[in-house]
Amino acid sequence: MYGGGYIFDEPNGKQLREEQLHDDPEKLAAFEDRIARGEKIEPGDWMPAEYRRQLIRLIEQHAHSEIIGALPEGTWITRAPGFKRKLALIAKVQDEIGHGQLLYNAAETLGKSREAMINDLLSGKSKYSNVFNYPAKTWADVTVIGFLIDAAAIVNQVANAKGSYGPYCRALERICYEESFHLKQGHDAFIELATGTPEQKAMLQDALNRWWQPIMHFFGPPDKTSQHSEKLMQWKVKMASNDEMRNQFLDSYVPKIWELGLTLPDPLLRKNTATGRWEYSDPDWNEFFRVINGGGPCNAERLQVRKWAEEEGRWVRKALMNPAERRSLPVA
Amino acid sequence: MSNESLDPRVNRLKLGDPSAVIKVEEGENWNVYEVFHQEKRGAHHEHVGCVHAPDPQLALVFAKEQFARRKKCVNLWVVRSADILAFDVEDEDMFANNLEKNYRDASGFKVMEKINKFKQSK
């Protein structure tokens, strides 16, 4: 699962201009024509350096979000109530790791090794979705994550699956299929609490209240402030604007929350029937940037746990390394 | 730190210094193997993705759970990515005229037209 709100590199930085100077105009035109025709770009194709760079960044952030995203829900693996929930939660967290695997492979086809990506995650150089820097305090949090964060991720991933880069689209196709299981099991567990005892319902309402702002942050800053270049849209790297995706999410899921008699902690939240758009209070965007820059409640723990896992597994990986092997990147 | 997590699993770990620099060495995640999936007997094996593994045997072991833990599967192949030989993408033009060579295709032969013409001429 993963949201929008990924941080593309400044599109008007110095680096970009220099790189673009080196792009052969003829090749660039052919590349852009291909995308305009709706064809996919494959790993061996010529591509602008900036396209490669932004895609690596995007897919890598997505991959990191999957393996970090396994941690908040993993919090409840040993405590899931009953066989069905226990098995579904383990299977779900397993899928997140599986998605990470698919996405790192897709990013590797662009020339950055899995190891380099992991190192950039561990050093804090590379980001992941902010939403995973919040704690899963109760069982109800798992149901909110499983239902709503996965729902939000689906909105984003379905959009990205129509992008221009073949390996990323193929990975997303499989991921979206599995996300439908995540959403369904999350919704099921969510409904169970919403329709359960007063204590269960209160637990769910409390979780919903805490998660609402991170969910509103999930698609990234409002369009009026975020700089997503037209180029990235034209190249089909970015497929939909943050506000568009947020609106689509609200439209599909707010009614599903309200129909269960639950409330959302935003008195302004409503659908404007004249425009068909949702209106809401602006979430605290300073908080969003504070968390991205490491100031969230769980940033430190998440990275510390990933570092532990890499350290703990190192002897297994090193023991089986074969330096004589001909190594290569994934083909497709 | 290690006793403050909400995850009891994490509280059992001996977490290291959060500021420690941990680096994974190039090649530590092993080599890449392409995975081919056969959905049912009689079907072709189809490419579904790849796994990182130290050797073909473990590649197969890993591929089974990463690519065949859901849905139907009867067999898998794995092959080192480095052993795949493919055309360059620029060579796509070699295939460009395929569709024009209709003498290789049943649709290129208008038998009924000829028969009807013959019948009408009688």
Place this chain on the structure above:
Amino acid sequence: MSSNAALTDLIIKMADDELVQGHRNSEWTGLGPVMEEDIAFSSMAQDKIGHAWALYRILHENLGGEDPDRFAFMRPEKAFKCSHLVEMPNSGYDFSLMRHFLFDHAETVRYESMRESSFEPFQQLSKKFRGELKYHTLHADAFLIQLCNAGEEGYARMQTALYETIALAAGIFEPSAAYEETLIADKVYPGEKELYSRWLDQIYPVLVKAALNLPDMNTITPVYGGRQGFHTSYLVPLLKEMGEVFNLDTEASW
């Protein structure tokens, strides 16, 4: 046919082992040494928990036992009959891999021995779990042999892990004082002593390929007690954690 008490006793031992082993292995989900292995190990943890669930369902449906969720998530420590091997915390991946190797071979010989069991639900489970267990032992054997042949560190770690776990693993085969003979006579299964010897026959060739030293089994004392409800100090916290949410309200639906 054996008495329900004898069958119930055997099923609880098998199921509790599967549940606790699966639970321990699931603690690695998301934290494994490499993503591919994380996925594989997590699948096997799910399989174990699934086996436990299937066994508790047999208790519930065929032998008048309680609802599986209530039985698994609410029982006190004393009523658990798992072996000490599965209760031990995951000290490291070496320990977990070795326990997985020893446990899964034990499980394999057990279900294999039940193919012709006089208790029909065992026959069905034996068929049903066969493919899964084949994968589990394939995985365990491949890892063990490769790690041991790869160099000094892998070899030393796995040898240490074997020394740490072998007496605990032998404890899986603690015979029942009350029911062993009836279960054998009634052809429910061949009994713990026989399974123990089949298990040794099965793990030995793999250990040879890995060049590991199996201690003289006559000199080790199998760690018994779990089957009688005597447990390590690790079980109580594990059960408390496992039932934490369920026990917030055992009448509620989760």
